[in-house]
Amino acid sequence: MFAFLQRIFGSKPAASERRDKPRINAREGTRVLIVDDSPTIVALLRKVLQQNGYATLEAGDAEEGIRLAQVELPDLIFLDIVLPGMNGFAALRQLRRDSRTKEIPIIMISGNEQATEQFYAQRIGADDFMKKPFSRAEVFMRIERLLNAEKVPFRVSQAARRDV
DSSP: OHHHHHHHHTOOOOHHHHOSSOOOOOOTTOEEEEEOSOHHHHHHHHHHHHTTTOEEEEESSHHHHHHHHHHHOOSEEEEESSOSSSOHHHHHHHHHHSTTTTTSOEEEEESOHHHHHHHHHHOOSOSEEEESSOOHHHHHHHHHTTBOTTSOBOOOOHHHHHHO
């Protein structure tokens, strides 16, 4: 009970108490595209991903993110919803229509409450959603949910997702 209260009220638990089970990382060198206009969010994701063996690509707007996705074919994309110019929803639609990028798993991210509600209302092909601010643990939990047996991020079909 004491450990539970410590977690709720902010005391740092011992490292062994932080995780109920060992984290499963994607295979070494998994390439992740980060599309966000916030240098802070990009730096945070870059740091936590690279510390765990991921390679990162970065874009500050949707147009550059789409271009990088088409050329580099990353294994996974973190895509902000609220971006300058084209928003993340429009970028998601474009990525899903392109045969080169349609199967890349995409995790949408946003700190905007309305964007969060809009995401859940539209659910237009993203594989997951992460609300800002997020923790290191949440980043890896979201990735882990998208890994197949070979530790490669993959897209779950919409029909299978509804069954879960």
